[in-house]
Amino acid sequence: MSFNSADINSFRDIWVFCEQRDGKLVNTDFELISEGRKLADERGSKLVGILLGHEVKDIAKELGGYGADKIIVCDHPELRLYTTDAYAKVLCDVVMEEKPEVLLIGATNIGRDLGPRCAARLRTGLTADCTHLDIDTKKYVDFLATSSTLDISSMSFPMEDTNLKMTRPAFGGHLMATIICPRFRPCMSTVRPGVMKKSEFSQEKAEVCQIVMRHVELSAADLKTKVVNVVKEAKKMVDLIGADIIVSVGRGISKDVEGGIKLAEKLADAFGNGVVGGSRAVIDSGWLPSDHQVGQTGKTVHPKVYVALGISGAIQHKAGMQDSELIIAVNKDETAPIFDCADYGITGDLFKVVPLMIEAIKETQNA
Amino acid sequence: MRIYVCVKQVPDTSGKVAVNPDGTLNRASMAAIINPDDMSAIEQALKLKDATGCQVTAVTMGPPPAEGMLREIIAMGADDAVLISAREFGGSDTFATSQIIAAAIHKLGLGKEDMIFCGRQAIDGDTAQVGPQIAEKLNIPQVTYATGIKKSENLVLVKRMLEDGYMMIEVQAPCLITCIKDKTIKPRYMTLNGIMECYSKPLEVLNYEALKDEPLIELDTIGLKGSPTNIFKSFTPPQKGVGIMLQGTDKEKVDDLVDRLQKKHVI
Numbered sequence: 001m002s003f004n005s006a007d008i009n010s011f012r013d014i015w016v017f018c019e020q021r022d023g024k025l026v027n028t029d030f031e032l033i034s035e036g037r038k039l040a041d042e043r044g045s046k047l048v049g050i051l052l053g054h055e056v057k058d059i060a061k062e063l064g065g066y067g068a069d070k071i072i073v074c075d076h077p078e079l080r081l082y083t084t085d086a087y088a089k090v091l092c093d094v095v096m097e098e099k100p101e102v103l104l105i106g107a108t109n110i111g112r113d114l115g116p117r118c119a120a121r122l123r124t125g126l127t128a129d130c131t132h133l134d135i136d137t138k139k140y141v142d143f144l145a146t147s148s149t150l151d152i153s154s155m156s157f158p159m160e161d162t163n164l165k166m167t168r169p170a171f172g173g174h175l176m177a178t179i180i181c182p183r184f185r186p187c188m189s190t191v192r193p194g195v196m197k198k199s200e201f202s203q204e205k206a207e208v209c210q211i212v213m214r215h216v217e218l219s220a221a222d223l224k225t226k227v228v229n230v231v232k233e234a235k236k237m238v239d240l241i242g243a244d245i246i247v248s249v250g251r252g253i254s255k256d257v258e259g260g261i262k263l264a265e266k267l268a269d270a271f272g273n274g275v276v277g278g279s280r281a282v283i284d285s286g287w288l289p290s291d292h293q294v295g296q297t298g299k300t301v302h303p304k305v306y307v308a309l310g311i312s313g314a315i316q317h318k319a320g321m322q323d324s325e326l327i328i329a330v331n332k333d334e335t336a337p338i339f340d341c342a343d344y345g346i347t348g349d350l351f352k353v354v355p356l357m358i359e360a361i362k363e364t365q366n367a
Numbered sequence: 368m369r370i371y372v373c374v375k376q377v378p379d380t381s382g383k384v385a386v387n388p389d390g391t392l393n394r395a396s397m398a399a400i401i402n403p404d405d406m407s408a409i410e411q412a413l414k415l416k417d418a419t420g421c422q423v424t425a426v427t428m429g430p431p432p433a434e435g436m437l438r439e440i441i442a443m444g445a446d447d448a449v450l451i452s453a454r455e456f457g458g459s460d461t462f463a464t465s466q467i468i469a470a471a472i473h474k475l476g477l478g479k480e481d482m483i484f485c486g487r488q489a490i491d492g493d494t495a496q497v498g499p500q501i502a503e504k505l506n507i508p509q510v511t512y513a514t515g516i517k518k519s520e521n522l523v524l525v526k527r528m529l530e531d532g533y534m535m536i537e538v539q540a541p542c543l544i545t546c547i548k549d550k551t552i553k554p555r556y557m558t559l560n561g562i563m564e565c566y567s568k569p570l571e572v573l574n575y576e577a578l579k580d581e582p583l584i585e586l587d588t589i590g591l592k593g594s595p596t597n598i599f600k601s602f603t604p605p606q607k608g609v610g611i612m613l614q615g616t617d618k619e620k621v622d623d624l625v626d627r628l629q630k631k632h633v634i
C-alpha cells in the first residue's frame with residue numbers, strides 16, 4: 001500500500017467528518033465546518049467535508065452554506081446506522097487515498113468511538129476533545145496572551161510553523177495543553193461540541209459547494225458488530241447548547257427539590273424563554289435527567305445569561321459555563337468559588353432571593 | 368474464558384488539585400486512586416466471573432508502585448494481574464500506550480472467547496482513546512460507552528449509551544468493551560479473604576526486554592520521543608476577574624441586580 005503517514009508533504013486540505021443521525025446532520029457538523037473554514041483560510045487550502053450514511057446526498061448541500069468547498073458523500077445501506085467497523089473502514093479507506101492534512105471529528109459519543117480507532121489504523125496521533133484550534137502561529141500567540149497565565153513576552157515561537165495547534169483541557173479542566181502532531185499525517189483531533197462558533201449560513205455558498213459521490217466497498221467480513229436496536233429515551237431533550245438563558249440549580253436546592261426546580265423554571269421564564277440546567281450533584285441525585293447537566297462531563301454552554309443557584313462552582317462545573325456572556329450566582333456561602341467567575345454575586349438563601357428576583361423582573365416588564 | 372481488565376492509577380482530581388508553577392501537575396500532593404470508569408469495568412468483569420467462573424486478569428501500565436492498586440483489585444476478586452513497567456514506556460501518548468498494552472495482551476494470549484474491558488476514560492489524560500486503540504492494534508471489534516454486558520457462547524450483547532438514548536449491540540468475542548459508570552453498576556469492595564490472599568496470587572511484571580520484540584511493538588512510536596502527539600505548551604487558564612458582590616438586604620441586592628441588568632439591556 002502506498003499510504004505512509006510519515007510522508008507529511010504529500011498531505012493537503014482540511015477535512016471534517018460530518019456526523020448524521022437518522023439522516024439528519026448534527027450541530028457539531030456546522031460548528032466544525034465553520035471552524036474548518038477558518039483553518040483552511042489560515043493554511044490557504046480547501047475545506048472538505050466527508051459524510052457517511054445512506055440516502056444522505058440531499059442533506060450535504062447545507063454544509064456548503066457554512067463554508068465547505070466540497071462534500072464527499074459515501075452512501076451504503078450498511079452506513080445508515082453508525083457502527084465502528086463500517087465507518088472506520090470507509091473513512092480510513094478514503095483518507096488513505098485522498099491524504100488530507102487535517103481531519104476534525106466532533107467529540108460526540110460516536111466521534112470519540114470512531115476517532116481513536118481510525119488514528120490507530122492510519123498510524124497517526126489524535127488529540128482529544130479540543131476546545132481551541134490554530135494553524136497560524138501569530139493567532140495562537142494572541143490566544144495564549146488572553147487565555148493563559150503564561151508570560152509570552154519571555155517565550156519564542158516558531159512563527160513559520162504550520163502544524164495544527166490543538167488546545168484541550170485535561171486533569172478535569174485544571175490544566176490546558178496545546179498538542180501538536182509534527183511527524184505524522186493526517187493531524188487528527190476530536191472537537192468538543194458546543195464550543196466552536198457556528199458561522200452565518202449562506203445560501204450562495206451552499207449553491208456552489210461541490211458534492212461528490214464516492215463508491216463504497218463493504219463486505220460482510222468487514223462487519224463484526226451488529227446493531228440489534230436503537231432506543232431513543234422518550235423524554236423531552238433540553239437544548240442547553242442553543243439556549244440564550246440558562247438557570248441552573250445545584251445541591252443547594254436539597255431542602256425542597258421540587259420547589260427549587262419550580263423556582264428555577266419561573267426565573268428562566270421571567271428572563272424570557274430560558275431553560276433549566278443542573279450541576280452533576282443534581283443529576284447524580286436523580287433530580288434532573290442527565291441531558292440537563294452542565295460541565296466538563298455534561299454540556300459546555302455559552303448563553304447570554306447564566307444563573308447559578310446553590311452551585312458551589314467546582315472546576316468541573318465551571319469548565320462548562322465560565323464562557324457565558326453574563327453570569328449571576330446566588331449562594332448562601334460568600335466564599336463559594338462560583339463567585340470567582342460571576343459578574344454579579346448575591347449571598348443569600350436562594351429560596352428567599354429567587355422569588356424576589358422573579359417579582360422584580362416582572363415589575364420592570366410591566367412598567 | 369479470560370477477561371483482561373485494563374486499569375489506570377490516576378490522581379484524584381475531584382478534590383484540591385495542585386499545579387506547579389511551570390504548569391505541570393503536582394502529583395505527589397494528590398491521592399492516587401483507581402480510575403472511576405475502570406471500577407465499572409472491574410465490576411462488570413467480576414459479575415461475569417460470578418456467573419461463569421471465568422478468569423479475570425487486571426492489567427496496568429505504570430510505575431512500580433501501581434502494584435499496590437493491582438493487589439487491591441485482586442482483593443476485590445480478580446485472579447491475577449500484570450504490571451507493564453519500563454522507563455522506555457514513560458511519556459507515551461495514547462497511540463503508544465495502546466500499542467504497548469496490546470502487545471502485552473497478545474503475548475499473554477487472547478483466546479477465541481476472551482474479552483478486554485477498559486474504562487471509557489481516565490480522569491487525568493481524559494482522552495477516552497486507549498480502549499479503541501488497543502482494539503484496533505489487536506484487530507478485534509470494540510464497543511464503547513457500555514453499561515450492560517451479557518455473554519452467551521461467543522456472542523456478547525452490549526448496551527451502548529448515546530447522548531439521546533442507547534443501542535443494543537451484538538458483537539463476537541474476542542472483543543474490547545469500554546465501560547462507564549451507571550447507577551446500575553455498584554463496584555464491590557475488597558473482601559477480608561481477598562485481602563488476606565492478594566499477595567499470594569500471581570502478579571507478572573513485563574518490562575522493556577519482555578516486550579520489545581513483540582510483533583505489535585514499533586520501537587520508533589513508543590515512549591515520550593516516539594509518541595505521535597507531543598505537548599507543545601501546557602498552562603493554567605486564568606481566573607475570570609471577580610465580579611461585583613451585591614450588598615444590602617436581599618431585597619436591596621435583587622433591586623440593584625435588576626437595575627444593572629436593565630442598564631445592560633439584558634432584561
Ligand SMILES: Cc1cc2nc3c(=O)[nH]c(=O)nc-3n(C[C@H](O)[C@H](O)[C@H](O)COP(=O)(O)OP(=O)(O)OC[C@H]3O[C@@H](n4cnc5c(N)ncnc54)[C@H](O)[C@@H]3O)c2cc1C
Pocket residue numbers: 172249250251252253278279280281282293294295296297298299309310311312313314315316317320330331332333336348349350351380381490
Ligand atoms: C471527573 C469529574 C467530572 C465532573 N463533571 C462535572 C460536570 O460536568 N458538571 C458538574 O456540575 N459537576 C461535575 N463534577 C462534580 C463537581 O466536582 C462537583 O462535585 C459538583 O459540581 C457539585 O455540585 P453542586 O455545586 O451542585 O453541589 P455542592 O458542591 O454540594 O454545592 C452546593 C452549594 O449550594 C449552596 N447552598 C446550599 N443551600 C443553599 C441555599 N438554600 N441557598 C443558596 N445556596 C445554597 C452551598 O453553599 C454550596 O455552595 C465532576 C467531578 C469529577 C471528579
Ligand SMILES: Cc1cc2nc3c(=O)[nH]c(=O)nc-3n(C[C@H](O)[C@H](O)[C@H](O)COP(=O)(O)OP(=O)(O)OC[C@H]3O[C@@H](n4cnc5c(N)ncnc54)[C@H](O)[C@@H]3O)c2cc1C
Pocket residue numbers: 125126127128168170171175176177179373374375402404405426427428429459460461462464468484485486487488489490491492493494495496497498596601
Ligand atoms: C495534559 C495532557 C494531555 C494529553 N492529551 C493527549 C491527547 O490529546 N492525545 C493523546 O494521544 N495523548 C494525550 N496525552 C497522553 C495520555 O494522557 C497518555 O497516553 C495516557 O497514558 C493514556 O491516556 P488517557 O489517560 O487519556 O486514558 P484514556 O484513553 O482516557 O483511558 C481509557 C481507558 O484505557 C485504559 N488505560 C488507559 N491508560 C492505561 C494504562 N496506563 N494502563 C492500563 N490501562 C489503561 C483504562 O481502562 C482507561 O479507563 C495527554 C497527556 C497529558 C498529560
